[in-house]
Amino acid sequence: xxxxxxxxxxxxxxxxxxxxxxxxxxxxxxxxxxxxxxxxxxxxxxxxxxxxxxxxxxxxxxxxxxxxxxxxxxxxxxxxxxxxxxxxxxxxxxxxxxxxxxxxxxxxxxxxxxxxxxxxxxxxxxxxxxxxxxxxxxxxxxxxxxxxxxxxxxxxxxxxxxxxxxxxxxxxxxxxxxxxxxxxxxxxxxxxxxxxxxxxxxxxxxxxxxxxxxxxxxxxxxxxxxxxxxxxxxxxxxxxxxxxxxxxxxxxxxxxxxxxxxxxxxxxxxxxxxxxxxxxxxxxxxxxxxxxxxxxxxxxxxxxxxxxxxxxxxxxxxxxxxxxxxxxxxxxxxxxxxxxxxxxxxxxxxxxxxxxxxxxxxxxxxxxxxxxxxxxxxxxxxxxxxxx
Amino acid sequence: xxxxxxxxxxxxxxxxxxxxxxxxxxxxxxxxxxxxxxxxxxxxxxxxxxxxxxxxxxxxxxxxxxxxxxxxxxxxxxxxxxxxxxxxxxxxxxxxxxxxxxxxxxxxxxxxxxxxxxxxxxxxxxxxxxxxxxxxxxxxxxxxxxxxxxxxxxxxxxxxxx
Numbered sequence: 341x342x343x344x345x346x347x348x349x350x351x352x353x354x355x356x357x358x359x360x361x362x363x364x365x366x367x368x369x370x371x372x373x374x375x376x377x378x379x380x381x382x383x384x385x386x387x388x389x390x391x392x393x394x395x396x397x398x399x400x401x402x403x404x405x406x407x408x409x410x411x412x413x414x415x416x417x418x419x420x421x422x423x424x425x426x427x428x429x430x431x432x433x434x435x436x437x438x439x440x441x442x443x444x445x446x447x448x449x450x451x452x453x454x455x456x457x458x459x460x461x462x463x464x465x466x467x468x469x470x471x472x473x474x475x476x477x478x479x480x481x482x483x484x485x486x487x488x489x490x491x492x493x494x495x496x497x498x499x500x501x502x503x504x505x506x507x508x509x510x511x512x513x514x515x516x517x518x519x520x521x522x523x524x525x526x527x528x529x530x531x532x533x534x535x536x537x538x539x540x541x542x543x544x545x546x547x548x549x550x551x552x553x554x555x556x557x558x559x560x561x562x563x564x565x566x567x568x569x570x571x572x573x574x575x576x577x578x579x580x581x582x583x584x585x586x587x588x589x590x591x592x593x594x595x596x597x598x599x600x601x602x603x604x605x606x607x608x609x610x611x612x613x614x615x616x617x618x619x620x621x622x623x624x625x626x627x628x629x630x631x632x633x634x635x636x637x638x639x640x641x642x643x644x645x646x647x648x649x650x651x652x653x654x655x656x657x658x659x660x661x662x663x664x665x666x667x668x669x670x671x672x673x674x675x676x677x678x679x680x681x682x683x684x685x686x687x688x689x690x691x692x693x694x695x696x697x698x699x700x701x702x703x704x705x706x707x708x709x710x711x712x713x714x715x716x717x718x719x720x721x722x723x724x725x726x727x728x
Numbered sequence: 729x730x731x732x733x734x735x736x737x738x739x740x741x742x743x744x745x746x747x748x749x750x751x752x753x754x755x756x757x758x759x760x761x762x763x764x765x766x767x768x769x770x771x772x773x774x775x776x777x778x779x780x781x782x783x784x785x786x787x788x789x790x791x792x793x794x795x796x797x798x799x800x801x802x803x804x805x806x807x808x809x810x811x812x813x814x815x816x817x818x819x820x821x822x823x824x825x826x827x828x829x830x831x832x833x834x835x836x837x838x839x840x841x842x843x844x845x846x847x848x849x850x851x852x853x854x855x856x857x858x859x860x861x862x863x864x865x866x867x868x869x870x871x872x873x874x875x876x877x878x879x880x881x882x883x884x885x886x887x888x889x890x
Binding site: 363365368369372373378380382383384385387389470471472520638642643645646649650690692696711713715717 | 737738742745749751752753754755881883885886887888889890
């Protein structure tokens with residue numbers, strides 16, 4: 341006589357995965373998928389293709405049969421060029437020991453969480469922010485401590501915000517400036533204030549600087565250039581935003597030798613090495629695509645001015661975003677989710693409600709201006725009609 | 729970039745941008761933009777505005793040829809004099825003095841091959857200083873004034889991404 345034994349599903353999601361909610365923009369994605377003629381300001385990637393020379397270099401590497409793994413840390417020719425490139429931000433890293441090339445900055449950030457976070461460690465996350473930090477921390481069994489930045493500070497991270505959130509009890513702080521989703525940037529004084537807090541309370545910093553090249557007012561400031569900060573900072577950057585290479589998946593981390601060694605332990609067992617074809621494209625990008633980056637930056641800046649002007653003329657409140665390719669206006673009427681959904685239904689314009697990036701983004705909308713001016717004009721005309 | 733260079737850059741990108749949009753993109757007032765464009769026009773920097781048209785989609789499709797012209801100069805005749813004489817013909821769409829194996833690169837446009845041939849043999853070749861012409865009929869155009877012809881590339885990005 342056999343007995344039926346109730347066994348739980350062996351392929352049920354782990355508690356770790358189950359604890360991470362689905363992305364907040366999924367619902368909008370499904371709504372938009374059923375519509376024609378959507379003009380999207382909801383896209384978090386450039387509308388440009390990768391520079392033609394970089395694409396050619398990728399093709400050429402394939403034709404020459406360069407399809408094997410590379411060194412775990414990335415090709416040395418690439419690491420040397422990255423080291424050279426980041427000197428423009430005053431950063432000085434040894435290509436042999438202090439640079440790790442990854443499959444997008446996203447992989448580097450995940451590797452850093454897994455390499456540095458012990459179960460129960462607290463990681464402070466400045467919000468609103470890119471959506472991957474919280475899940476990454478949870479996958480590493482860390483505790484998330486949210487640090488809301490405020491609209492009245494134009495979403496800059498301040499010492500007051502860190503203190504108000506009790507961030508001194510965290511082991512690590514992660515942030516992204518120029519910021520996705522707000523477009524905020526931080527100047528030298530503001531960065532110095534955050535650096536002082538981290539030194540005072542002995543916090544490590546994970547600085548996501550993927551949008552560094554897209555800074556429109558003043559120069560990008562890396563926290564790793566602040567006194568005493570290089571030893572406690574991991575800087576993330578990559579090719580997705582500045583070089584419009586999102587699909588090629590190539591990023592990098594800059595960190596002290598011991599940190600790169602720990603991260604590489606994760607990286608070598610999960611990714612082995614970053615995509616080889618993309619590394620060849622990246623070498624060409626760093627050698628010969630500076631003018632492409634400058635041209636895209638010029639285009640973004642014009643569009644930024646255009647969108648900010650149109651919003652202002654419509655009476656929609658928006659601080660002057662000075663980085664990345666986002667503006668973060670207040671949602672007319674206050675309810676950002678309802679506004680985004682109604683706008684999509686009524687006028688087929690896609691924008692993302694700010695709370696998708698953390699509760700402190702509530703009441704705002706992320707609008708990406710990584711779209712052609714024609715599309716931006718159409719979107720603004722439709723928004724104007726919608727709020728009328 | 730100064731205001732003049734910025735406006736030129738924008739108008740070369742798309743001459744149909746409205747004054748209001750040019751003002752929004754550059755952060756200048758509409759009045760300032762109008763004034764700057766008026767200056768660019770009156771000082772001859774902007775000679776005109778025209779659409780970039782795919783010749784294959786014009787009906788009837790015009791015939792175009794790239795004509796190489798060699799010249800010999802004498803004491804009384806300069807390149808400018810010859811250019812002046814050639815540029816006056818409405819069939820000459822563009823005329824450039826170039827370095828290399830020949831002197832003038834001329835683009836000729838007319839309604840038929842016969843018209844192009846007659847123009848070259850009756851109007852260009854007889855010019856006394858012109859010693860030789862080589863006519864290349866244009867068979868297809870892939871790119872012009874920075875614009876590629878053919879099917880446009882669709883934006884295949886996801887409508888929402890983080």
